[in-house]
Amino acid sequence: MLVDSARIIVRAGAGGNGCASFRREKFVPRGGPNGGDGGRGGDVILRVNRNFNTLLHIHHRRTVRAENGSHGRSSNKTGAGGNHLVVEVPPGTVVRNAETGEFLGDLTRENEDLIVAGGGRGGRGNARFTTPTNRAPRKTEKGHKGDELELELELKLMADIGLVGLPNAGKSTLLSAISAARPKVADYPFTTLEPHLGVVSAPGDEYRTLVMADIPGLIEGAHEGAGLGVQFLRHIERCRALIHLVDLSAIDSELAARVATIREELAAFNEALVLRPWILIGTKLDAVTDREPALEALTEAGLQHRVATHVISAVTGEGVKPLVQRLFDLNATALEEEL
Numbered sequence: 001m002l003v004d005s006a007r008i009i010v011r012a013g014a015g016g017n018g019c020a021s022f023r024r025e026k027f028v029p030r031g032g033p034n035g036g037d038g039g040r041g042g043d044v045i046l047r048v049n050r051n052f053n054t055l056l057h058i059h060h061r062r063t064v065r066a067e068n069g070s071h072g073r074s075s076n077k078t079g080a081g082g083n084h085l086v087v088e089v090p091p092g093t094v095v096r097n098a099e100t101g102e103f104l105g106d107l108t109r110e111n112e113d114l115i116v117a118g119g120g121r122g123g124r125g126n127a128r129f130t131t132p133t134n135r136a137p138r139k140t141e142k143g144h145k146g147d148e149l150e151l152e153l154e155l156k157l158m159a160d161i162g163l164v165g166l167p168n169a170g171k172s173t174l175l176s177a178i179s180a181a182r183p184k185v186a187d188y189p190f191t192t193l194e195p196h197l198g199v200v201s202a203p204g205d206e207y208r209t210l211v212m213a214d215i216p217g218l219i220e221g222a223h224e225g226a227g228l229g230v231q232f233l234r235h236i237e238r239c240r241a242l243i244h245l246v247d248l249s250a251i252d253s254e255l256a257a258r259v260a261t262i263r264e265e266l267a268a269f270n271e272a273l274v275l276r277p278w279i280l281i282g283t284k285l286d287a288v289t290d291r292e293p294a295l296e297a298l299t300e301a302g303l304q305h306r307v308a309t310h311v312i313s314a315v316t317g318e319g320v321k322p323l324v325q326r327l328f329d330l331n332a333t334a335l336e337e338e339l
Contacts, residue, residue: 012146013041039069041119
């Protein structure tokens with residue numbers, strides 16, 4: 001199960017109190033103050049760990065708390081600082097203040113840290129309050145409270161290429177055919193109920209790879225929550241390129257209009273998505289009895305939208321190997337555009 005959002009209250013540690021103490025040594029009847037400062041409270045830190053790919057381990061943790069600093073001690077000894085609390089999150093985690101909506105960070109790199117709640121400063125001991133007119137102060141300072149806030153965590157999958165299209169267009173079947181991912185495949189709409197990632201190896205070079213993201217099928221109104229769209233559209237926001245799949249066995253004269261509908265939904269969600277490099281791919285070639293009209297309709301849609309087209313059958317493998325090479329070329333083009 002992909003848990004891609006969570007809310008959590010974070011509480012940094014409070015600083016320790018300052019100490020009130022005086023020197024008590026033999027032959028020093030009027031020893032001065034020697035109370036030490038309190039230690040600083042621990043911070044709450046979010047850290048990226050690529051071994052996590054969901055927020056499930058955080059989803060049920062309502063509150064996390066760092067350690068308080070220790071109180072100051074005599075002999076001018078500062079209290080120990082509280083231990084920091086590190087909460088590990090998957091790469092692609094976006095962090096916001098749940099109350100204000102303020103953006104706090106976008107964690108994408110392995111071992112990247114974000115301090116979300118700072119520990120409180122330790123209070124000053126009485127040795128800090130000595131003055132020429134007050135040689136024996138009894139005044140101390142309490143430790144300061146640490147930050148406390150509620151965070152909203154949102155996971156956006158990290159992938160090179162995103163798969164989009166209407167429900168039952170063959171996205172999951174394609175992902176299964178070219179990667180080790182095994183999403184559920186069936187002949188009915190909305191078989192895919194959550195995003196899936198698959199690692200695709202380059203032809204003849206298994207060490208050169210790219211990552212593909214498959215999201216549930218889009219329908220008109222997806223950006224407003226129709227179908228399953230709005231819940232998962234964010235998972236393709238980071239993709240450098242997109243491939244738009246259409247079912248060749250269901251192609252008709254309205255193909256170009258249906259392609260436009262999906263593009264409009266992407267643009268309504270995030271205009272940057274429709275500016276990404278993309279390919280229009282006709283799927284289920286094995287189920288097409290009369291190929292010529294279907295291929296003509298696909299070509300016409302490609303010309304209308306000024307995009308390259310490709311046809312495959314993920315079941316028989318027809319056109320799949322050339323497609324994989326085209327995906328690596330598409331990804332390279334997208335990388336060049338980023339630079």
